[in-house]
Amino acid sequence: MTERSEIAHEQAQIDTLYARLDDLRAETRESLSTVRRSKVGGHHQNRSERDAFATMYEDTLIRYQSAEEGLCFGRIDAADGETIYIGRIGLSAPDRSQLLMDWRAPASEPFYRATAAEPSGLVRRRHVATRARTVTGVEDDVLDLEGLDEDERSRLQGEGALMASLDARRTGRMGDIVATIQSEQDRIIRRDLAGTLVVQGGPGTGKTAVALHRAAYLLYRHRERIAKSGVLLIGPSPVFLRYIERVLPSLGETGAVLLTPGQLMPGVDTALRDAPDTAAVKGDLRMADVVRRMVRSYQRVPTEEQRLGVGPYAVTLRPADVRTARERARRTDDSHNDARTVFVQVLLRSLAEELARAQGLDTPGERLPEFLEDLRASRDVRIAVNLCWLPLTPAGVLDALLSKRHRLAAASRGVLSAAEIDVLHRPKGAPLTVEDVPLLDEIAELIGTDGVPADRGQDPEVEYAEAVVDMTETGTWVSPQQLAQRYRETAAAGEVSDRAAHDREWTFGHLVADEAQELSPMQLRLLFRRVPSKSATLVGDLAQASATDAGRTWHSVLDPHVGDRFGLEELTVSYRTPRSIMGPANALLAARFPALTLPEAVREGDEAPTRRHYGSVQSLVEDMPASIREEAAAVDGGRVAVIVPEGLMELVEHAIAAESAQERSSDVLEDVGFGPTAIDHRIAVLTPYDAKGLEFDSVIVAEPTLIAPVQADPTGDRSTDAGIGALYVALTRSTSRLTILAANPSVLDEHFTETGPEADVTAG
Numbered sequence: 010m011t012e013r014s015e016i017a018h019e020q021a022q023i024d025t026l027y028a029r030l031d032d033l034r035a036e037t038r039e040s041l042s043t044v045r046r047s048k049v050g051g052h053h054q055n056r057s058e059r060d061a062f063a064t065m066y067e068d069t070l071i072r073y074q075s076a077e078e079g080l081c082f083g084r085i086d087a088a089d090g091e092t093i094y095i096g097r098i099g100l101s102a103p104d105r106s107q108l109l110m111d112w113r114a115p116a117s118e119p120f121y122r123a124t125a126a127e128p129s130g131l132v133r134r135r136h137v138a139t140r141a142r143t144v145t146g147v148e149d150d151v152l153d154l155e156g157l158d159e160d161e162r163s164r165l166q167g168e169g170a171l172m173a174s175l176d177a178r179r180t181g182r183m184g185d186i187v188a189t190i191q192s193e194q195d196r197i198i199r200r201d202l203a204g205t206l207v208v209q210g211g212p213g214t215g216k217t218a219v220a221l222h223r224a225a226y227l228l229y230r231h232r233e234r235i236a237k238s239g240v241l242l243i244g245p246s247p248v249f250l251r252y253i254e255r256v257l258p259s260l261g262e263t264g265a266v267l268l269t270p271g272q273l274m275p276g277v278d279t280a281l282r283d284a285p286d287t288a289a290v291k292g293d294l295r296m297a298d299v300v301r302r303m304v305r306s307y308q309r310v311p312t313e314e315q316r317l318g319v320g321p322y323a324v325t326l327r328p329a330d331v332r333t334a335r336e337r338a339r340r341t342d343d344s345h346n347d348a349r350t351v352f353v354q355v356l357l358r359s360l361a362e363e364l365a366r367a368q369g370l371d372t373p374g375e376r377l378p379e380f381l382e383d384l385r386a387s388r389d390v391r392i393a394v395n396l397c398w399l400p401l402t403p404a405g406v407l408d409a410l411l412s413k414r415h416r417l418a419a420a421s422r423g424v425l426s427a428a429e430i431d432v433l434h435r436p437k438g439a440p441l442t443v444e445d446v447p448l449l450d451e452i453a454e455l456i457g458t459d460g461v462p463a464d465r466g467q468d469p470e471v472e473y474a475e476a477v478v479d480m481t482e483t484g485t486w487v488s489p490q491q492l493a494q495r496y497r498e499t500a501a502a503g504e505v506s507d508r509a510a511h512d513r514e515w516t517f518g519h520l521v522a523d524e525a526q527e528l529s530p531m532q533l534r535l536l537f538r539r540v541p542s543k544s545a546t547l548v549g550d551l552a553q554a555s556a557t558d559a560g561r562t563w564h565s566v567l568d569p570h571v572g573d574r575f576g577l578e579e580l581t582v583s584y585r586t587p588r589s590i591m592g593p594a595n596a597l598l599a600a601r602f603p604a605l606t607l608p609e610a611v612r613e614g615d616e617a618p619t620r621r622h623y624g625s626v627q628s629l630v631e632d633m634p635a636s637i638r639e640e641a642a643a644v645d646g647g648r649v650a651v652i653v654p655e656g657l658m659e660l661v662e663h664a665i666a667a668e669s670a671q672e673r674s675s676d677v678l679e680d681v682g683f684g685p686t687a688i689d690h691r692i693a694v695l696t697p698y699d700a701k702g703l704e705f706d707s708v709i710v711a712e713p714t715l716i717a718p719v720q721a722d723p724t725g726d727r728s729t730d731a732g733i734g735a736l737y738v739a740l741t742r743s744t745s746r747l748t749i750l751a752a753n754p755s756v757l758d759e760h761f762t763e764t765g766p767e768a769d770v771t772a773g
């Protein structure tokens with residue numbers, strides 16, 4: 010058959026599938042309206058049954074809606090003549106025969122795994138490309154060995170479909186890759202739920218894509234086990250979470266909670282980051298000891314006896330009695346605030362004996378309750394008891410620890426050095442940082458209370474629900490408010506996000522952590538507390554770590570948390586960054602990380618990277634608007650990132666604002682974004698940290714030496730390679746164009762050729 014007749018054949022199939030999808034959607038909408046109409050009145054059980062049905066229909070509708078674009082993207086033909094169509098969801102005909110197989114079903118596995126060398130019982134795999142509901146092309150991989158030579162082409166499956174998707178202009182948001190998952194990725198996506206899995210891979214190897222598809226896979230295959238407890242998804246920054254937030258809804262999945270490490274403690278939402286030396290100390294596991302000692306320091310035995318007034322009488326508080334009460338309380342093994350009840354009970358009992366004696370009695374006897382009440386009413390007693398065992402809040406303890414030097418020194422004695430104590434010390438009431446969150450959580454664990462008032466700016470349920478509704482275009486039938494309300498009320502995804510926001514003790518069914526190389530030991534300790542089963546997927550790249558440490562391995566990172574009980578997979582092909590950029594970027598890294606496999610780019614790239622020299626930082630910044638316009642024009646509607654060292658951010662913002670104020674006609678500089686919503690704009694100006702995990706058609710990196718300083722290090726000690734990871738991140742964000750603007754020499758000089766003198770116009 011010719012390609013045209015093949016397309017016509019597949020069009021007929023696709024038409025049948027969409028017709029079935031339309032029928033099912035109409036049926037579900039009808040059922041949902043019926044349930045909603047009958048929603049008034051009835052007793053509690055009826056109402057909750059109706060709510061359960063409404064929930065089910067809403068979820069089903071969201072799934073159907075999310076499947077509209079690219080409903081079916083392939084088919085496999087088995088050697089025994091059976092043909093299976095593969096799609097975003099499963100569909101069956103009214104007679105229950107299978108029309109379309111969900112990509113996550115076991116029967117779909119060969120679509121992703123089969124190669125000419127190992128055809129998995131297939132003779133052919135076909136990729137079907139569609140636009141809206143129209144078939145635009147078919148591409149076949151012939152898998153029958155008889156029909157093929159030994160051929161390396163089998164390593165990349167569906168090469169045409171893959172390349173088309175990789176070459177497409179970026180939209181600012183990550184999309185799913187169901188149609189073109191590669192076999193090394195599929196193997197990871199379908200790994201068992203149990204245990205911890207680490208996926209190491211260079212920039213653009215699909216770690217984020219794999220992590221998200223794995224979450225969707227696990228929610229599908231183990232819905233019973235993990236949908237109720239949910240999947241916790243951690244990403245490095247708010248802008249990153251915004252970048253990926255549509256992928257799971259586009260796969261029809263809503264049962265995941267997306268948080269940054271600054272949001273892991275209920276009631277706290279911070280993106281402030283400590284300086285690297287402070288962050289390193291706060292992230293060290295020794296801090297668990299320090300905060301434990303700090304909490305215990307609130308359980309004090311006075312050095313002397315004290316006289317306490319109780320109405321007209323006086324009683325003596327004796328150190329020995331306090332010690333006995335403290336021991337009894339500590340023996341309960343309860344947390345500080347819970348054990349305090351026992352402490353107070355035991356201590357008040359002994360004070361009641363005193364009070365009885367003060368009133369001429371041998372023992373309190375039947376008047377005990379009355380004596381206890383008198384003791385509780387005494388201000389002296391209340392103060393004395395609190396001084397011995399104060400009820401605590403996590404924020405209060407942390408603030409005292411970090412702002413009171415003597416307490417910090419006492420809690421850290423023999424654990425931290427004087428220099429480490431110095432970098433921790435800060436003024437009272439300083440705002441909370443991301444690195445404080447695991448400390449707060451550790452304290453909360455020890456004192457047994459959430460204690461922190463809720464302080465989330467926006468309602469996370471409504472925000473998430475909006476993304477789901479927007480993504481799946483279900484707005485006509487389900488409003489974000491309805492969905493968010495349901496999230497709050499039902500045992501579905503929403504309860505999970507609600508609990509995550511309000512209940513520190515909620516435990517998740519699975520953890521997915523992206524950019525896991527950024528997680529400190531204390532952050533990992535917190536995360537594994539949220540997932541006691543240790544069922545986790547951690548994806549990251551040691552070479553992209555902000556804190557460069559060439560000696561760090563995944564074993565050293567995970568040893569304190571799971572020992573050596575974790576699986577390690579490696580991804581080696583960069584789908585994002587072309588060879589023209591990946592080559593020199595890898596060269597920068599190769600000497601520093603000899604143990605790491607640096608990724609091979611799958612695409613050649615048409616554009617050589619550019620490095621421009623300026624006479625001064627000022628001329629570089631002044632020329633920035635022109636550089637941006639040039640790149641925006643070159644990618645014609647695509648996305649541009651300007652990656653700027655933190656120290657230059659203000660200057661750059663100013664230069665762009667000044668230029669765009671002058672410009673009258675419509676100009677790309679009017680569509681420049683900063684901060685967490687930067688990616689909603691054609692031009693995103695980002696710090697190297699915020700650029701983590703993102704990708705753009707064109708990337709401009711400003712003054713690299715402010716990201717990774719050139720070290721004059723005669724000893725050749727590579728451990729001083731600060732910022733190399735961050736610079737590697739910046740360089741590898743591009744899918745096609747890279748421009749480096751530099752006024753000063755940088756570590757890139759030896760790897761990226763300077764562009765000719767015509768670029769040097771502003772040099773002075």
Ligand SMILES: Nc1ncnc2c1ncn2[C@@H]1O[C@H](COP(=O)(O)OP(=O)(O)OP(=O)(O)O)[C@@H](O)[C@H]1O
Nearest residue numbers: 186189190191212213214215216217218584585702
């Ligand atoms: N099998 C695939 N089919 C189509 N596109 C893919 C595939 N695998 C990866 N990609 C694309 O490659 C790009 C890089 O993927 P991703 O962001 O997941 O990489 P990463 O390893 O997380 O990168 P980084 O470490 O830089 O954050 C994305 O645009 C992704 O959609």
